[in-house]
Amino acid sequence: MPDGASVSVTFANRADYCDRVSRTRLHESQRQCDAMLEGISAMVPQRLLSLFTWKQLELLTCGSADVSVEALRSRTKYGVGVSSTQRHIRYFWATLRAFTPEQRSLFLRFVWGRSRLPVSAAEWGDTRFTLHTKQASKPDSQFPVAHTCFFSLELPAYSSASVCHDRMLYAITNCQAIDIDTTSGARENRALGNGWSSEEDSADDGEAGPGAASE
Numbered sequence: 001m002p003d004g005a006s007v008s009v010t011f012a013n014r015a016d017y018c019d020r021v022s023r024t025r026l027h028e029s030q031r032q033c034d035a036m037l038e039g040i041s042a043m044v045p046q047r048l049l050s051l052f053t054w055k056q057l058e059l060l061t062c063g064s065a066d067v068s069v070e071a072l073r074s075r076t077k078y079g080v081g082v083s084s085t086q087r088h089i090r091y092f093w094a095t096l097r098a099f100t101p102e103q104r105s106l107f108l109r110f111v112w113g114r115s116r117l118p119v120s121a122a123e124w125g126d127t128r129f130t131l132h133t134k135q136a137s138k139p140d141s142q143f144p145v146a147h148t149c150f151f152s153l154e155l156p157a158y159s160s161a162s163v164c165h166d167r168m169l170y171a172i173t174n175c176q177a178i179d180i181d182t183t184s185g186a187r188e189n190r191a192l193g194n195g196w197s198s199e200e201d202s203a204d205d206g207e208a209g210p211g212a213a214s215e
Contacts, residue, residue, distance in 0.1 A: 063116035067104035069096045071117055072129060079132035079152075088139075088157040089131060091164035098165060106172040111146040111153050133157055143171045 009017045105115040118124045130152035136142045139156035158164040
């Protein structure tokens with residue numbers, strides 16, 4: 001409305017005011033929505049979008065907001081000397097199941113740098129999550145160490161499920177640092193063919209910070 005700022009809302013023009021506000025709010029992001037539609041249409045013909053509900057389209061585009069523990073477990077391999085039957089490994093999976101969806105997303109970001117799992121087998125490709133045991137004389141005092149480039153985790157052999165839960169929760173919530181991959185687990189990743197060849201192989205094996213994710 002021209003010079004609308006100077007027009008007072010009264011009982012007589014209330015209906016017109018409400019109509020104008022509704023139209024404005026409905027179309028205030030039209031340019032942004034048109035740009036998004038143009039981008040999506042470059043990959044998927046626009047006429048096909050009507051076949052999907054918004055939830056289906058979100059799932060195909062972004063993946064599930066919750067990290068499926070079973071999907072992750074089906075894409076997991078274990079490092080040298082590690083098996084799914086070991087006590088601390090069982091504690092690990094129990095901890096992930098006990099986490100809230102938000103905490104599972106934090107965990108995935110901690111170990112992989114992303115908050116959602118791939119949607120399809122094609123998107124997964126040959127990628128596997130790798131679990132190593134972090135060697136320590138006092139494992140309960142240690143935090144897990146993640147290697148985001150390798151999508152792997154060094155997990156201390158915790159003595160109880162509660163200790164595992166507490167240490168993992170602290171790590172995924174408070175540790176955002178990314179350090180170099182000179183830990184034993186990182187070298188094992190490279191030996192398994194999951195990493196790069198670099199001069200870091202000759203570096204001293206250092207202790208990463210508590211729960212540090214390495215680049």
